[in-house]
Amino acid sequence: MAEILELKEAVARYVKDGSTIAMEGFTHLIPHAAGHEIIRQGRRNLHAIRMTPDMVYDQLIGAGCVSKLTFSWGGNPGVGSLHRFRDAVENNWPHQIEIEEHSHAGMAARYVAGASGLPFGVLRGYVGTDLVDQTSSIKTISCPFTDEELTAVPALNPDVTIIHAQRADREGNVQLWGLLGVQREAVLAAKSSIVTVEEIVDKLTPVSGGVVIPSWVVSAVCLVSNGAHPSYASGYSQRDNSFYKSWDDIAKDRESFTEWVKNHISGTTDFDSFSRSVGISALVSANG
Amino acid sequence: MVNVTPSANTISTDDLMIVNAARVLGTLAAAGKAACFVGIGLPSTAANLARRLYSPEPVLIYESGCIGSKPTRLPLSIGDGELADTSDSVVSVPEIFSYWLQAGRIDVGFLGGAQLDKFGNINSTVIGSYGKPKTRLPGAGGAPEIAATAGQVIVIMRQTKRAFVDRCDFRTSFGFGDGPGHRERLGLRGGGPKLVITDLGVLEPDPETCELVQTQMHRGVTAEQCVENTGWKLRIAKNVFTTDAVSDREINALRELQSAT
Numbered sequence: 373m374a375e376i377l378e379l380k381e382a383v384a385r386y387v388k389d390g391s392t393i394a395m396e397g398f399t400h401l402i403p404h405a406a407g408h409e410i411i412r413q414g415r416r417n418l419h420a421i422r423m424t425p426d427m428v429y430d431q432l433i434g435a436g437c438v439s440k441l442t443f444s445w446g447g448n449p450g451v452g453s454l455h456r457f458r459d460a461v462e463n464n465w466p467h468q469i470e471i472e473e474h475s476h477a478g479m480a481a482r483y484v485a486g487a488s489g490l491p492f493g494v495l496r497g498y499v500g501t502d503l504v505d506q507t508s509s510i511k512t513i514s515c516p517f518t519d520e521e522l523t524a525v526p527a528l529n530p531d532v533t534i535i536h537a538q539r540a541d542r543e544g545n546v547q548l549w550g551l552l553g554v555q556r557e558a559v560l561a562a563k564s565s566i567v568t569v570e571e572i573v574d575k576l577t578p579v580s581g582g583v584v585i586p587s588w589v590v591s592a593v594c595l596v597s598n599g600a601h602p603s604y605a606s607g608y609s610q611r612d613n614s615f616y617k618s619w620d621d622i623a624k625d626r627e628s629f630t631e632w633v634k635n636h637i638s639g640t641t642d643f644d645s646f647s648r649s650v651g652i653s654a655l656v657s658a659n660g
Numbered sequence: 661m662v663n664v665t666p667s668a669n670t671i672s673t674d675d676l677m678i679v680n681a682a683r684v685l686g687t688l689a690a691a692g693k694a695a696c697f698v699g700i701g702l703p704s705t706a707a708n709l710a711r712r713l714y715s716p717e718p719v720l721i722y723e724s725g726c727i728g729s730k731p732t733r734l735p736l737s738i739g740d741g742e743l744a745d746t747s748d749s750v751v752s753v754p755e756i757f758s759y760w761l762q763a764g765r766i767d768v769g770f771l772g773g774a775q776l777d778k779f780g781n782i783n784s785t786v787i788g789s790y791g792k793p794k795t796r797l798p799g800a801g802g803a804p805e806i807a808a809t810a811g812q813v814i815v816i817m818r819q820t821k822r823a824f825v826d827r828c829d830f831r832t833s834f835g836f837g838d839g840p841g842h843r844e845r846l847g848l849r850g851g852g853p854k855l856v857i858t859d860l861g862v863l864e865p866d867p868e869t870c871e872l873v874q875t876q877m878h879r880g881v882t883a884e885q886c887v888e889n890t891g892w893k894l895r896i897a898k899n900v901f902t903t904d905a906v907s908d909r910e911i912n913a914l915r916e917l918q919s920a921t
Contacts, residue, residue, distance in 0.1 A: 398724050398753055399739020423753070424801075447798030449737040450700055454798070461796040473785075475800040476723060477762065480754040496762055500834035500846050501804050506790055521847065550744050551724050554753045581750055606741050613736050 374544025374567070374590035379599075380642065382566045382592035383409045386532045387418075394421040394483075394530040394562060395428060397603060398553030399449055399611075403536040404428050405599035405643040406568055411435040412637055421530055423479045423554060424449070427602070427619050430456040433469065434629050435637075442472040442528070444479045451616050455623040465626060472507050478525045483554050485527035486561025492524045499523065532591075533562035536600045538579075538607055539571040540593045549582030550606030556583055564591040568599040570608045579607075596643050601652055612652065671906050673859035674702065676878055677816055679910050680903060681706035681857050684814060685768065686714035693767035695719045697806055700738050702816045703770035705917070708734060712913045721766065723802045725751045734921040757802065761809055764849060769810030771803055772817050775828045778871050778892040779842075780835025780853035782807065782815065783828035790830060800832050807833035812854040819858035825891040836870035860886050861903060866895070876901040 377385075387393060387410055395403050407428040410418075419440040422429055426448055432438050434456030446457045459465045474482070481493030494513065504510050513524045535555040537548035546567045548555065559565045567585070572595050576584065587593075598608075602615035622632045640646040685696060685707060696718045698707045704722075708731060711717040720729045724738045728748030735743050744750050751759070760766065773782035774797050784803060788794030807813055813835075817823055835853045836842055843852055853872075856863040862876035874886045875897040883896045 399737045400724070400741070400744075443799065445799050445801035446796075449739070458796045462793055473799055475804045476753065476802040477757040477805040480757050484754050495758070495805075496809065496849070497805050499808060499848060500831070500837055500842070501800075502785070502790070502831045503800060503804065550741065551726070551739050551750060552752050553724070553739075556752070557754060603739075604741065606744065611736060611740065 374540075374546075374587045374593045376542070376544060376572065377592045377594055379406060379409050379568060379594040379596055382594050383413055386564050386566055386591060387413070387415055389415055390417045391415070391531040392419040392421065394528065394533045394558045396422060396533065396535055396553055396555045396558040397600065398424065398551055400551040400553065400603060401536045401548060401555065401605055402426070402428055402600050402603035403534045403568055404601055404603060405596045405646075406534045406536070406566060407431055408637050408643065408646055410437060411633065421528060423476055425457060426454065427616065430454045430619070430623055431633070431637075433457050433460050434466070434623065435633050436466040438469055440470040440472065442474070444474045444476045448616060448619060450613070451620050455620070456629060459626070472509055473503060474507075474509070474525065475503065478510070478523070480554055480557075482525050482528040483557040483561050485525075486529045487557040490527055492526050494522050494524055497523045528561055530558070530562040532564045532566060533558040534566045534568075535559060536568045536605065538569065538605050539573055539576065540567065540569045541573055541576050544587035544590055544593045545576060546585040546587075546590055546593060547576045547579065547582055548585075549579045552583060556585060559585055560589060565589070566592045566594065568594045568596040570597050570599070570605050571595070598647065598652075599643055601647070615652070671911060675911065675914060676903065676906065677857050677859055678702055678706045678709060678914060679906050680862065681770075681814065681816055682710040682713060682910070684855060684857070685710035685718045688768055689714055689716045689718045693811060695721060695766050696768040696770070697721045697723070697761065697766045697802075697810060698770050699723070699772070700735065701772070703772070705734055706816070707770070708917055709914050712917065713910065718768075721756070721760065723753070723756055725753055725756045727751065727760065732920060734917060757805060761802070761805055764809065766806070766809065767811040769806035769813045769850075771807060771813055771815050771833060773803070773832065775823055775825050776815060776817055776856065777825055777828045777835070779837060779839055780815065780856070780865060780870070780872060781828050781831050781837065782833040782835065783830045785830040785832045787829055803833040807835065807850070807852070808848045809850045812851040815853055815856040817856065817858060819860045819886065819889045821889055821891045824889065836865060840868070840870050860889060871895070873897050874900060876903055878903045879905065
């Protein structure tokens with residue numbers, strides 16, 4: 373059974389120095405508030421997994437929380453480079469990080485394997501690319517039935533997966549809809565999981581195209597309304613595109629980034645106080 | 661540099677690339693090859709323009725899990741809510757890559773990158789060495805499996821000496837590899853690059869050598885210009901086509917799409 377916890381407490385309990393963490397949300401439902409809390413608590417040496425380590429991981433990497441990154445696409449979607457990620461890989465700032473690089477198809481297969489309790493996932497992928505030479509986590513296997521050569525990638529089983537969802541009930545059953553990305557697989561692949569939600573309701577009503585993740589496979593549910601900002605939660609908020617654009621300037625140099633983290637993350641106590649500090653309006657609409 | 665003026669609108673080189681790509685999609689959709697895997701930027705704009713100009717219209721598939729999206733404006737990212745809200749079906753990311761792309765249901769994949777080589781291989785990973793990169797790029801995303809599996813690949817990139825190189829620093833997405841027969845030896849199921857749409861014209865692989873050859877130039881573009889902007893010894897096709905002028909209908913539809921965004 374999931375416990376309903378404050379985000380601060382959930383992060384303190386489940387994210388430890390040296391943990392392997394996955395934070396998922398494919399442009400929609402990105403758990404930004406949880407990322408801030410990890411920085412606030414000063415976690416170190418994380419192995420951070422994410423298909424698209426966009427702004428949320430740019431912040432974690434720049435703040436020095438990450439020692440290893442496993443990913444498939446590291447950019448600021450629709451804007452350009454991820455400057456803190458680049459500075460870490462190109463110049464070892466704030467310190468060196470190890471990278472384990474895949475394609476989206478491979479990462480998806482790895483999560484599915486992890487969620488399925490299998491040691492590896494299998495796909496037709498990576499063949500002929502130079503990615504194969506850069507990691508020991510891409511290997512060739514032959515199909516025992518047809519002898520076709522296929523690619524195997526090891527399962528991902530994070531210590532903790534963190535996602536953001538639209539809502540949960542008081543039992544901790546989690547409901548999400550719209551673009552679902554790889555979140556359900558990432559939760560089921562992990563040893564524990566934290567879900568931040570827009571709203572906690574008495575009873576979940578069915579939503580077209582939605583899924584429910586039952587309470588008994590979730591560790592903690594935390595109420596953080598607008599906690600995906602500047603990403604969005606379909607039905608609750610809109611993507612704040614101007615924030616994604618402004619991130620380019622903030623993250624471009626080390627000083628402005630460090631100042632931003634100091635003022636808005638280390639210098640704030642939780643997501644509400646962060647929101648006031650950067651001047652974002654809270655809910656665009658409830659149940660819109 | 662290139663200036664075609666069918667109306668009061670000034671046509672930019674980006675407009676030309678978009679319109680050219682939309683025309684190709686319209687032709688493919690008419691031939692029954694309509695399922696198109698698109699990324700944000702020029703490909704998404706071209707695919708949405710094609711939807712407005714042609715019937716049958718292409719089916720737009722985004723890696724965020726949207727199948728048959730019919731957005732009323734241009735999406736800001738592949739995860740734009742507008743894409744999900746206007747789709748025939750929304751599926752998970754593992755499903756889009758396994759049931760739809762890997763299973764061979766995608767007719768056309770659009771790709772771009774930082775470097776393209778003469779055999780249509782693409783680099784979107786690093787400039788310089790992998791261990792000590794001069795420029796770290798975003799990386800693979802969905803591209804390697806799109807390049808391997810889509811019925812055909814259309815590349816959209818600006819043609820410059822820096823980007824069009826003899827050999828990519830890193831092979832993120834496989835085109836024709838080292839040349840003829842390489843795709844077949846690796847057992848890749850998709851058809852590989854068919855067209856490279858640039859701001860100067862179009863390149864296509866030579867059927868014998870697989871090397872990209874300039875087969876089309878926009879009005880006002882010279883062969884010398886194409887050669888100068890290409891990092892390998894570019895061949896110009898004997899019967900090089902001149903791009904049809906952008907029609908009022910095309911440019912008006914594009915402007916309407918852009919102004920709705």
